[in-house]
Amino acid sequence: DAGVIQSPRHEVTEMGQEVTLRCKPISGHDYLFWYRQTMMRGLELLIYFNNNVPIDDSGMPEDRFSAKMPNASFSTLKIQPSEPRDSAVYFCASTNSGTGRPEQFFGPGTRLTVL
């Protein structure tokens, strides 16, 4: 299995621009998570999906952030408009609640820099 795939790996954009981060979970996994990691705030859970349905988006910082999961193999996290304080590493993770392996598997992350 290729693991969780994220793209792009690095994104540099200017304030005010729209940013879209992409994630492909491990095939067969029914949960997908979006995290953000910064030095100041550590690892934060933004939103997670179960069977493509958003379950908890209480970690989404502002209305500028939105996430979708149109099918079991793809999810996006969009920031519009982006601001410098959004600069962080964004991770996607997935897991299968129905197996004997409850651990989450993380992607390599997208390093976002907003100038």
Added chain:
Amino acid sequence: AQSVAQPEDQVNVAEGNPLTVKCTYSVSGNPYLFWYVQYPNRGLQFLLKYITGDNLVKGSYGFEAEFNKSQTSFHLKKPSALVSDSALYFCAVREGSNTGKLIFGQGTTLQVKP
């Protein structure tokens, strides 16, 4: 509500010495506990987990963790530290019995010096 605490921001140990990274938890019901490691510029990698059974759990890279129900702890250990073990370590607990959501601690930086 479930929670995890890692009381040390950083742990320093000399290469070859044993290491311990501490984690305490608070859950209702039986805990599912996890350790992850993050190397610089990488995603989190799963190290080991406790679900049930033996209190001493063995994982990747020679790491092990001891589950202590009375002390609600799940400390990560390694008998002999390597410089390459230097990384950020996260403890986590699963929220509830029927969810994939994990609650992560704030992380502990392990520094192994030659």
